[in-house]
Amino acid sequence: MNKLSVFVFTGLFFFTGFLSAQEALKSTEEEYYDFLSLTGIVERPTLGYRTLSDSVWNFKEIESFEENSDGTYTKVRVPGKQSDGNIWKNNNLGTTYTLWQPSAPADNWFARGLKQGLTARIFGPEWFNSYNTAAPYGQNDGALWQGKGYNTALTTGLRLEGYGFELTFKPQISWSQNREFESNKAVYPSPYSYTFHAGTVYHAIDLVQRYGDKSFFTYDWGDTEVRWTLNTLTFGFGTQNPWLGPAYLNPMLGSNNAPGYFKFDAGLRKTEVKIPFIGWSLGYIEGRIWLGQLEESDYFDTNPDNNKRMLTGMSASYNPSFIPGFTVGLNRVFMTYWKAENVKNITRLLKKDNVNSTGNGNDEDQKFSIFVDWIFPKIGFEVYGEFGRDDFSNDEKSNPFHTAIYTVGAKQYIPLPFNLRSELNIEWNNFETSQDYQFVGYYPGYYSHGFVNQGYTNRGQSLGSATCWAGNSQLIQYKVLYPKGYTAIKFHRFCPNNNSIYGQAANTSADAFDGPIYDRWYANFETYFVYGIESNYFIFSDLNLDAAFNYVYIRHRNYSKWESVNNFNMQIMIKYNL
Numbered sequence: 374m375n376k377l378s379v380f381v382f383t384g385l386f387f388f389t390g391f392l393s394a395q396e397a398l399k400s401t402e403e404e405y406y407d408f409l410s411l412t413g414i415v416e417r418p419t420l421g422y423r424t425l426s427d428s429v430w431n432f433k434e435i436e437s438f439e440e441n442s443d444g445t446y447t448k449v450r451v452p453g454k455q456s457d458g459n460i461w462k463n464n465n466l467g468t469t470y471t472l473w474q475p476s477a478p479a480d481n482w483f484a485r486g487l488k489q490g491l492t493a494r495i496f497g498p499e500w501f502n503s504y505n506t507a508a509p510y511g512q513n514d515g516a517l518w519q520g521k522g523y524n525t526a527l528t529t530g531l532r533l534e535g536y537g538f539e540l541t542f543k544p545q546i547s548w549s550q551n552r553e554f555e556s557n558k559a560v561y562p563s564p565y566s567y568t569f570h571a572g573t574v575y576h577a578i579d580l581v582q583r584y585g586d587k588s589f590f591t592y593d594w595g596d597t598e599v600r601w602t603l604n605t606l607t608f609g610f611g612t613q614n615p616w617l618g619p620a621y622l623n624p625m626l627g628s629n630n631a632p633g634y635f636k637f638d639a640g641l642r643k644t645e646v647k648i649p650f651i652g653w654s655l656g657y658i659e660g661r662i663w664l665g666q667l668e669e670s671d672y673f674d675t676n677p678d679n680n681k682r683m684l685t686g687m688s689a690s691y692n693p694s695f696i697p698g699f700t701v702g703l704n705r706v707f708m709t710y711w712k713a714e715n716v717k718n719i720t721r722l723l724k725k726d727n728v729n730s731t732g733n734g735n736d737e738d739q740k741f742s743i744f745v746d747w748i749f750p751k752i753g754f755e756v757y758g759e760f761g762r763d764d765f766s767n768d769e770k771s772n773p774f775h776t777a778i779y780t781v782g783a784k785q786y787i788p789l790p791f792n793l794r795s796e797l798n799i800e801w802n803n804f805e806t807s808q809d810y811q812f813v814g815y816y817p818g819y820y821s822h823g824f825v826n827q828g829y830t831n832r833g834q835s836l837g838s839a840t841c842w843a844g845n846s847q848l849i850q851y852k853v854l855y856p857k858g859y860t861a862i863k864f865h866r867f868c869p870n871n872n873s874i875y876g877q878a879a880n881t882s883a884d885a886f887d888g889p890i891y892d893r894w895y896a897n898f899e900t901y902f903v904y905g906i907e908s909n910y911f912i913f914s915d916l917n918l919d920a921a922f923n924y925v926y927i928r929h930r931n932y933s934k935w936e937s938v939n940n941f942n943m944q945i946m947i948k949y950n951l
Contacts, residue, residue: 497529502945520554528546541598567870612633616628621848739765797849799848905924907919922943
């Protein structure tokens with residue numbers, strides 16, 4: 374080993390520090406920091422737009438007193454880890470290493486907006502395994518497809534930061550056994566896709582039920598990205614899927630459920646706004662616009678001309694200083710086929726073109742949501758809600774609940790004796806068709822579209838909610854945290870696609886329910902009941918083991934016959950933090 378190698382190796386492990394915690398979405402570490410934010414121990418780094426690069430968690434400053442030479446004391450604020458609340462303080466949640474730091478940092482208007490020096494963060498390695506005995510089950514897992522049988526994914530990566538540049542390389546390699554399972558043939562005639570019919574009309578969305586007849590490997594770029602940031606102005610290119618809005622399990626317009634898609638984004642990270650010369654704070658703002666390319670799966674159609682779609686998005690949030698803990702925001706996306714003239718949508722907020730129904734690739738699909746989120750750190754309580762509309766326009770005069778969907782949720786911190794903490798999560802999602810479609814015709818759902826036929830998906834998986842993309846979901850979860858990990862129990866009920874059932878009654882007469890429509894479709898909803906337990910434990914400070922067991926009871930009817938599926942889902946994840 375040469376002298377340079379010895380120097381770099383020594384520096385890597387000598388100059389360490391808890392500078393900031395940058396975490397992957399829905400990881401063990403990010404979930405823990407989010408829990409701490411309920412009581413104000415850490416500050417949430419984002420308002421409504423979150424990726425790995427934006428998920429930078431810092432412990433809040435704590436008040437201390439310094440003794441002066443005259444014997445008096447001055448109150449000061451210093452960075453702290455709030456050890457009384459940080460019950461995982463003895464576990465390694467990931468370390469940022471200082472590779473190089475200038476002895477005399479540059480001090481000018483430009484350099485003051487840059488993180489000077491060079492730091493590194495190693496992610497993982499993390500090895501995830503699951504087994505489904507009877508049917509596919511899993512969500513918010515990136516490109517991994519958790520089909521029937523054995524599924525596994527390996528993720529690791531490296532992040533380098535210096536002078537405003539951020540380079541993240543964090544791919545995912547996965548394998549799915551993808552065994553055959555019994556699907557609901559009454560609603561989905563294809564064993565591979567969620568192509569469904571309403572009466573005699575077929576509708577489609579590029580959601581895959583089964584990826585072919587064989588096991589398969591997948592390589593995905595995951596959270597890989599190149600970014601440059603000056604103060605809070607940021608520009609990036611990569612495949613980090615954004616999590617949009619406050620939802621815990623089923624966000625409307627952005628999650629890490631699907632494979633990553635290539636996108637370019639620009640905007641402001643969470644930024645404090647002050648009145649010039651006075652210095653009064655007006656609160657925090659955050660905004661991002663992005664342009665990305667979505668891909669069709671191999672199980673939708675055979676037309677190569679529509680395999681690429683353009684996604685343009687906008688997200689804006691505001692946290693006013695005069696309402697502590699309160700955030701309001703909006704998210705808007707346009708989806709079109711890939712044509713240069715469609716880039717214009719990136720600057721459009723609400724205006725919708727008067728397009729015709731030609732299906733020639735020039736039509737657009739707009740989705741819009743507004744949300745509120747309110748945290749009360751003194752009592753450890755959070756409540757949030759989100760309201761979404763499909764094809765919404767600022768000149769629309771129809772029913773305000775036309776194509777509307779909604780989410781409500783709450784979190785509560787509950788202290789326990791013996792150095793234990795706990796958290797109760799409740800979330801309710803309703804993504805079903807609005808009832809006025811009983812008169813105007815069948816509506817396939819918020820994620821589907823009549824002309825951008827693949828819907829709001831990438832490579833066969835939903836970019837938003839995975840479990841209620843055209844139905845509803847109810848989650849209740851209780852988690853107990855202790856110094857070496859946590860244990861959680863949950864109940865999750867969801868219907869992924871009630872709209873295909875409601876569509877059978879569109880434009881029918883009342884007497885139709887005395888005949889075949891009633892006999893074949895009544896109570897034909899596909900319903901999942903999930904009873905789960907999960908335990909996460911730090912075997913050593915650097916080695917983390919997570920195990921989960923879910924009993925998934927699936928109930929549906931194939932024509933006039935009731936069918937029940939009993940699926941046992943077992944998961945094991947092992948992660949080593951350097």
